[in-house]
Amino acid sequence: MAWVDLGLRLVGRFLGPSTLLMTARYFLVDPGGREQRFYSAFSPVLTHGDEAILKVQRWLQSVIGKSPSVVMMAAKAGLGKRTFLRRFKRATGLRTTEYVQHLCVGKSRELLELTSMSQQEIAWKVGYEDPGAFRRVFVKLMGLSPGEYRRRFAPQFEG
Numbered sequence: 001m002a003w004v005d006l007g008l009r010l011v012g013r014f015l016g017p018s019t020l021l022m023t024a025r026y027f028l029v030d031p032g033g034r035e036q037r038f039y040s041a042f043s044p045v046l047t048h049g050d051e052a053i054l055k056v057q058r059w060l061q062s063v064i065g066k067s068p069s070v071v072m073m074a075a076k077a078g079l080g081k082r083t084f085l086r087r088f089k090r091a092t093g094l095r096t097t098e099y100v101q102h103l104c105v106g107k108s109r110e111l112l113e114l115t116s117m118s119q120q121e122i123a124w125k126v127g128y129e130d131p132g133a134f135r136r137v138f139v140k141l142m143g144l145s146p147g148e149y150r151r152r153f154a155p156q157f158e159g
Contacts, residue, residue, distance in 0.1 A: 004029055041109075042102040048091040052077040056088070060100065064107050067127040070096055104128070105141045112150040119146045 004027065012020035024030065044057055056077045060068065073096060074084035088096055104126040111122045123134035138146050 001029075042106045044099070044102075045092050050087055050091040052079055052084075053088055053091040056084075057092070057099075060103060064103050065125050065127040068100070100127075101137050101141065104134075105138055108134070108138065108146065109142070109149065109153075112146055113154050119150075122146065 008020055008024055008029070011023050046054060046057065048054075056073050059076050060073070070081060070085065073088070074081045077084050077087075079087065085096065088094075088099070092099055094102070108122050108126045111117055111125065112119075115122075117125070119135070120131045123129075123131040126134070128134035128137075135146060138144075138149070142149060144152065
């Protein structure tokens with residue numbers, strides 16, 4: 001898509017910002033460039049070889065929205081809390097909180113794209129009691145608010 005960015009930059013330079021915006025809308029592209037994180041899905045590392053951590057990772061996929069504690073995760077792995085935290089970070093590259101946040105945001109992206117649930121309902125469904133906290137995590141990971149994400153990526157049906 002570099003050629004599109006170059007073309008839009010040239011249109012903006014020679015014909016002005018309003019023509020740049022009209023051209024970008026016509027071609028259905030963002031004039032400010034594209035961020036890959038809007039389009040990429042969280043792919044957890046599953047090739048690390050630590051069976052105890054893999055067991056927890058699979059379990060976390062099945063309990064999205066239930067807010068599992070570190071103590072529960074460590075018990076699932078059959079490890080002490082400190083040992084579990086150290087091995088989880090080494091195996092996945094993420095702290096447990098970050099990992100769970102990525103899973104929750106991934107599920108919420110799906111719900112924002114495919115359902116008409118409110119943002120508050122989605123926050124609760126993925127395990128956040130405070131919609132404001134959910135929004136902050138979503139913006140931190142995606143660079144867009146949940147509402148902006150839905151407007152940008154949910155199918156628009158004409159009635």
